[in-house]
Amino acid sequence: MVIAFGVSWASWFTAVGLGGSATQAPTVLPYLFGAFGPLIGALVIRVRRGRRGEPAPEHVVRFRRTTLFWAPLLLALASATVLSAALLAHAASGPALSWDDAKEVMQDAGGPAAFLVSMVISGPLSEEPGWRGTAYPRMRASMGRFRVGLVLGVIWAVWHLPLFFIDGTVQNELGLKSPSGVLFAVSAIPMAMLTACAYERAGVVASIAVHFAVNTTMVLLDVKAPVTQAMIIGVQAILATLLLTTNRPTNKPATLIPTLTDHGAH
Template structure:
């Protein structure tokens, strides 16, 4: 039988991880809010960017703590292996395709016609290299070692993939809340109490599931790739319309279910000993 979340052997790790992530991020973003300037301009850019690294800082603390205690790596941790890098271009293409498909389907209905014009203008203003570097650092690289590389394998010790996706997605949505109050962020442009703002928060759940499945296939590099592809494509398309957001969420949910979760059910099978002492297999999906 699966261990309940309250008795998880990693409960203390998860509590410490969440506490550090939220304290570091929210405190830094609070400073950026107090400064009042756009998030992309000095001096607010520094606390804004540093706040994004809250999960990675927490992950580093947990790793040091585990090393000092000589604890084993969690069972569901995906270790980096060179052969797994073959998944990276696949994950980049697949994650980006979920946004493109949702945007074009929305455009075929009641949503706006998708266009790269404003996104390409922004890229040209910043420079392609700086744009790509910031897209990698400010979200995927700053967050994925924490959410997926640290929290996910510990939550999987007592939850199914679906449960982890729901819980981690909800936590992720709450973690983003201060960004709605920092001028110059995508969240601030959407607005907290608007349909687009609400959909942004809800979209954290299918996005979390997508990144978790990517993590299982190629480790943190895989989840960084999926996270980056979605973020970059959303920015380039300037996705803000609720219809487009809703369609992208639906496509991502279908993608996770049909293409990512199903093939790894065999990997999720674990051997347990029943009351009779005979080993039995319990599928954890």
């Protein structure tokens, strides 16, 4: 946590001090680097554990061939939570479902391929090895699954706070004190639970897939209206609760497995 917050907040507050937009130099450099705080923290912990010859934590979930089945399935399910919530919000007099801005967003990113790569790297890949691959199994040693989801979700929300002060970010556009900004912060809790379900089912690759699916679908649909955000929180909270209640981890405890044979633990 110290490494993740230290790297991210130092970088993001540097971006705040530089001023300007998060999409333009020189602010873009510390802004982008800050996203990798959780990943850097995970790598440091992994190297440190290896040097000490410590076993993997009991609740670590390794990559298995079944991950190749579960990851795309969970990706589709996560995207469906946003789509269904957007439809429900429209039925409740919210904004209509629209893909009008999707083409423009992809063009600004340099095309569909560049857009998808950027959506994988910024968020899912830069965060999940830290939050789910490293923090989650260690927190599970002393907490239940719902409690970990709540605590890690709050930590995740607090971690994002500096982004509200950087011009050009989604968070800055929403506004920290606005209903949309508050709902963005609250949404970290069901998302933490949903990605935890994916991690327990198929490891960090699956949690990356879920994180990517939610972020990408929300960006393409340009989700900003409070009613849509609230509906997404509700749908994801219900789904995460059902999954946490009915699913059980598929991996056996890893306490006695040496580090040297712990391939792909994160």
